[in-house]
Amino acid sequence: MTNLPSARTGTAQLTLTSPTGEVLADQDVVIEQTRHAFELGNIGFDLIEHATGERHQEQLAADWLKLFNTATLPFYWGRFEPERGRPHTARLTAAAQWFTDHGVRLKGHPLVWHTVKAPWLDPLPTSEVEAVLRARVRRETHDFAGLVDTWDAINEVVIMPEFCNEPDGVPNAISRLAREVGRVGMVRLAFGSAREANPAARLLINDFDLSERYEQLISEILAAGVRLDAIGLQTHMHQGFRGEAQLLEVADRFARFGLPLHFTETSLVSGDLMPADVVDLNDHVVDHWPSTPQGEERQAEEIERHYRTLFAHPAVAAITYWGISDRGAWLGAPIGLLRADGSRKPAYAALDRLINQEWWLAPTTVRTDAEGRVPVTGAHGDYRVVCGPASATFTITPTPSQVRLVPVQQR
Known part of the structure; x- marks a missing residue:
């Protein structure tokens, strides 16, 4: 993603946890955009x-x-x-x-x-x-x-x-x-x-x-x-x-x-x-x-x-x-x-x-920190985070957000 105008750029701070509430620390995850707002x-x-x-x-x-x-x-x-x-x-x-x-x-x-x-x-x-x-x-x-x-x-x-x-x-x-x-x-x-x-x-x-x-x-x-x-x-x-x-x-x-x-x-x-x-x-x-x-x-x-x-x-x-x-x-x-x-x-x-x-965030591999957190910057719109076989969705809006997500494997 290059040359994204500031009027279209937002941030989200993700915290990833397991279904039992444990943070997913030091995990490689893939962030990908799915739709522009x-x-x-x-x-x-x-x-x-x-x-x-x-x-x-x-x-x-x-x-x-x-x-x-x-x-x-x-x-x-x-x-x-x-x-x-x-x-x-x-x-x-x-x-x-x-x-x-x-x-x-x-x-x-x-x-x-x-x-x-x-x-x-x-x-x-x-x-x-x-x-x-x-x-x-x-x-x-x-x-x-x-x-x-x-x-x-x-x-x-x-x-x-x-x-x-x-x-x-x-x-x-x-x-x-x-x-x-x-x-x-x-x-x-x-x-x-x-x-x-x-x-x-x-x-x-x-x-x-x-x-x-x-x-x-x-x-x-x-x-x-x-x-x-x-x-x-x-x-x-x-x-x-x-x-x-x-x-x-x-x-x-x-x-x-x-x-x-x-x-x-x-x-x-x-x-x-x-x-x-x-x-x-x-x-x-x-x-x-x-x-x-x-x-x-x-x-x-x-x-x-x-x-x-x-x-x-x-x-x-x-x-x-x-x-x-x-x-x-x-x-x-x-x-x-x-x-x-x-x-x-x-x-x-x-x-x-x-x-x-x-204006698009292609699938990008990032690593969560010790608290299971990963920052994401991109165009306002819909996104998905993939962690192994599990995934979760989130949205980037004009207002910076902090989102706690539980990736779930789709059946």
């Missing part, structure tokens, strides 16, 4: 077919699991419940169970959003839209409790009342409701309904607008007594890397709320950059957007800078990259860590070095 995430969209048994993608799954400990699953209403009353609950439950069985933490994205929403919602009167939306939020947080307990409860609410994309001439139902009840009202609806169904849920607000408008909205939400568990900050970078100075400025600015910061949607291009004059990234449509050798080297350098900067910031608790592969990537952009053929890009290797080498 920091949420190193990626979307799990690409692996749903594998997780449900619809398609075998063993190599893709192995590549995903090697780097990431947190998956974002898609709950876009229009795709989750394209026909009213027939949600795809069973399929996503199976996918969520697969990730959970592999030790992966889960987040659902999103519960309330004005885009990719159910088309059958638009013709309904606003009062019914509100009732159906509340029921939808309660249903998902209830049905997935215990599997998915973290949610982007509401997405891009800053622009929500202003959104007027109505290609069929029918006003967008969610934006229509937002214009009636206001932004704070929409947040209260989302968070309140979710907590009714799952009081233990961890709920985020999430947005791409990182301007003062978002800051002001968060201030208003907190002043209204709505509890936020974390703040989601999107950083899609199809037009170029934001740079360390801007990332730190954003993190410092939102850290003033005293809440964990989740950089929820990170992407970096390994091909030509999107023109700088494009305002809405969705408006940039090209027939083919290839990954290039030069772009891949740039992506690898920038992803390392991005992760190093945010991992070292004490307010940041999570980074989610928005895609493992170029196949099916958002906007058709070459933002994946794997090429469309499944081969690894240099960016994959860059993250692997950081996550699994620089």
